[in-house]
Amino acid sequence: MPKIVDHAQRRTEIVHALWQVIYLKGIDGVSFRSVAEAAGISIGRVQHYFPSRSELILEGCRQIVDSAEAAGPEGADASSDPGSAEAVSALREFCFAFIPAGETMCIGASVWYTYVARAVMDEQIADIIRASDRATLELGIRLYRAVCGGDGDAETDDADGTGGTGGTDDSGGTDGEVATAWAMRMIALGKGLAQEVMLDERSAASAKAILEAELEPLVAH
Amino acid sequence: MPKIVDHAQRRTEIVHALWQVIYLKGIDGVSFRSVAEAAGISIGRVQHYFPSRSELILEGCRQIVDSAEAAGPEGADASSDPGSAEAVSALREFCFAFIPAGETMCIGASVWYTYVARAVMDEQIADIIRASDRATLELGIRLYRAVCGGDGDAETDDADGTGGTGGTDDSGGTDGEVATAWAMRMIALGKGLAQEVMLDERSAASAKAILEAELEPLVAH
Numbered sequence: 001m002p003k004i005v006d007h008a009q010r011r012t013e014i015v016h017a018l019w020q021v022i023y024l025k026g027i028d029g030v031s032f033r034s035v036a037e038a039a040g041i042s043i044g045r046v047q048h049y050f051p052s053r054s055e056l057i058l059e060g061c062r063q064i065v066d067s068a069e070a071a072g073p074e075g076a077d078a079s080s081d082p083g084s085a086e087a088v089s090a091l092r093e094f095c096f097a098f099i100p101a102g103e104t105m106c107i108g109a110s111v112w113y114t115y116v117a118r119a120v121m122d123e124q125i126a127d128i129i130r131a132s133d134r135a136t137l138e139l140g141i142r143l144y145r146a147v148c149g150g151d152g153d154a155e156t157d158d159a160d161g162t163g164g165t166g167g168t169d170d171s172g173g174t175d176g177e178v179a180t181a182w183a184m185r186m187i188a189l190g191k192g193l194a195q196e197v198m199l200d201e202r203s204a205a206s207a208k209a210i211l212e213a214e215l216e217p218l219v220a221h
Numbered sequence: 222m223p224k225i226v227d228h229a230q231r232r233t234e235i236v237h238a239l240w241q242v243i244y245l246k247g248i249d250g251v252s253f254r255s256v257a258e259a260a261g262i263s264i265g266r267v268q269h270y271f272p273s274r275s276e277l278i279l280e281g282c283r284q285i286v287d288s289a290e291a292a293g294p295e296g297a298d299a300s301s302d303p304g305s306a307e308a309v310s311a312l313r314e315f316c317f318a319f320i321p322a323g324e325t326m327c328i329g330a331s332v333w334y335t336y337v338a339r340a341v342m343d344e345q346i347a348d349i350i351r352a353s354d355r356a357t358l359e360l361g362i363r364l365y366r367a368v369c370g371g372d373g374d375a376e377t378d379d380a381d382g383t384g385g386t387g388g389t390d391d392s393g394g395t396d397g398e399v400a401t402a403w404a405m406r407m408i409a410l411g412k413g414l415a416q417e418v419m420l421d422e423r424s425a426a427s428a429k430a431i432l433e434a435e436l437e438p439l440v441a442h
Contacts (some may be wrong), residue, residue, distance in 0.1 A: 023342070025249030058364075065384060106341055113338035114247075119420055120331035121244070130422050185431060188413030195412055199340055199353055 011059070014039055015131050018060045019111045027118050030057055054124075060116050061125050063134040064108065068097070087146035088219055094143050095211045098190030099197055099204050109198040133187075139182030141176075147218050150175030186214060232270050232280070239281045240332045248314055248339050251278055274346075282346050284337050285329065286353040289318070303370035312364040312387055316432045319411030320425050321417055330419040349389060354408075361404030362397075368439050371396030 017039030021030050030053060036043040050056035081087070100109045119126040173181070192209040238260035242251050251274060257264045271277035303310070321330045340347040394402070414428040 026249045028247045029249050110338045110341035116416065117331045117334035117338060120327055126420055129420055133417070133420075133422055181431075181434070185410065186432070187416065189410045190292065190413065191416055192409030192412030192414075195337060196354070197407065199337070199347055199350055199354075201354055205425070210409070212404075213402070214241045 007049075010045075012063070014046055014049055014056070015060050015063045018056055019064070019108070021146035022060065022111050022114050023107050027057060027114060058124055058128065060111075061128045062114065063127060066110055067108070068112075069132065071166075081147075083147055087143070088215070091143040091147050091218070092212070092215055094140060095186055095190055095215065096208055098187075098194045099207045099211075100194060103206050106198050109194060113195075113198075118168075136187060137180075137183055137213070140187055141179045144179045144182050145175070148179070150179060186211070189214065228270075233284070235267055235270055235277070236281050236284050239277055240285070240329070243281065243332050243335050244312075244328050248278060248292055248335060279345055279349065281332075282349045283338065286349060289328070289333075290353065290356070303366075304368055308364070308367035309436070312439070313433070313436055314366050315361060315364050316407055316436065317429055319408075319415045320428045320432075321415055322425050327419050328385055330415060332417075334416075345418055352431070356408075357408060358401075358404055362400045365400045365403050366396070367438075373401060407432070410435065 017035050018030060020038045021034045032043045032046050032053065035056065036046045039046070041127060046056070050059065076103065087105050100106050115125055116129065118131050190211065193202065193210060196202040197204050229386065235256060238256050239251060240256045241259045246255065253264045253267050256277065257267045260267070267277070271280065321327050336346055337350065340350050411432065414423065414431060417423040418425050418428050
C-alpha cells in the first residue's frame with residue numbers, strides 16, 4: 001500500500017518542519033504559513049494533512065513523545081530470568097534513553113521543554129505528556145522486576161508515592177511498592193540529568209555514570 | 222533613598238509583566254508593546270528601564286534564577302556542628318526548594334522551562350542558567366558537608382562526575398567526591414520531580430517524600 005506509506009511520511013515531514021518552527025520561534029510562532037515555509041511545501045498541503053493549527057501542534061507533541069518511547073528498549077519484559085544479563089541491559093537502556101545524545105537530540109529536547117512549559121496552561125498537551133509518563137513508569141517498574149524479581153501487580157495506585165514506604169531499600173513495603181519507588185526515582189533522576197546534558201552542563205557520559213551508579217546495587221543483588 | 226527603591230520596584234514590576242507575556246505567548250511574544258500592556262504602563266516607560274528587548278529578556282532570566290535561589294535556605298553553612306538539627310533542616314530546605322508549590326510557582330516553572338528550552342540556541346540565557354546551576358551545586362555540597370562532615374575543598378573540578386567514584390556510598394572516593402556525587406544526584410532528582418509536580422503528575426508532598434527518603438540515611442548517619 002504505497003499510497004498510505006506516502007501519507008504517513010508526508011505527515012512526519014510536516015511534523016519535523018513544525019519542530020523546527022517551535023525550536024526557532026516557540027509554539028506561538030506556529031502557523032500554516034511558517035510550517036509550510038519550513039517544510040518547503042504549500043500552505044494548502046499542510047492544511048490537507050492537518051485541518052487545524054492546534055491539531056498540528058498536538059500531533060507534534062504525540063510524535064515527540066513516541067520518538068522518546070521508541071528510543072527505549074524493545075521487547076524487554078519480566079519474562080526473562082530475574083537478574084539475567086538481558087534484563088539488566090534492558091533496564092540500563094531504559095535509564096539511558098532519557099539522556100539526549102548529540103546536537104539533534106538537544107534540539108529535540110528543546111522542543112520537548114517548550115511543550116512541557118506550555119502544558120501548564122494547555123490541558124491537551126498536558127494529557128499527552130501525562131499519558132506518556134504513566135507508560136514510562138509502568139515500563140520502568142516492569143524492567144526493574146525483570147532484574148530484581150517480584151511479580152505481584154505493580155502498585156501504581158500508589159504512583160503518587162505518598163502512601164508508600166518512601167524508601168528504596170528492601171526493608172519495608174511490598175515488592176510492588178519497592179519497584180514503583182525505584183522506578184519513580186530513576187525516572188525523575190533521568191529527567192533532571194537530561195536537562196543538564198541539554199544545557200551542556202554535563203556530558204552524556206557523566207549523566208550515564210550517575211545512572212550506572214544507581215543500577216550497580218541491583219546488579220550486585 | 223526612596224528614589225532608588227522606586228526604580229528597583231519599577232524594574233521588578235516590568236519583569237513580572239514580562240513573565241506573564243512569556244507564560245502566555247512565549248519568548249517570541251515579548252515586545253516593548255506586549256510587556257507595556259501587561260504592566261499597564263507606557264511603552265516609553267518600559268524602554269526607559271530596559272533599553273533593549275534582549276536586555277529585558279535576559280533580566281527576566283536573571284530574576285527568575287535569583288528568586289529560585291532566594292527560596293533556598295539562608296545563612297546555612299558548614300560551620301555548624303556536623304549532623305546538627307540545623308544542618309539537617311538546611312539541607313532538607315535546599316532539596317525541597319526545587320519543588321514548585323501552588324499555582325503561582327507552577328506558572329513560574331513554566332516560564333523557567335521556556336527559558337531552559339531557549340537556552341539551547343541562546344548562549345546568554347544558557348550562561349545565566351549554568352552559572353546558577355554551578356552556585357546551586359556548590360551550596361548543595363556545602364550543606365551536605367554540614368550534615369555529614371568532611372572539610373577538604375569540594376572537588377568541583379570533577380563536577381562532570383566522570384572521574385569520580387560514581388558511587389554514593391562511603392566506601393570509595395574522598396569526602397569531596399562523595400559530597401559532590403551526592404549533591405549532583407539530589408539536584409538532578411529535584412529537577413526531575415519539579416517537572417512532574419508542575420505537570421500535576423505528582424503532588425508536592427509526594428515529591429518531598431521521595432527527597433526525604435534520600436535524606437534519611439544521612440540523618441541516621
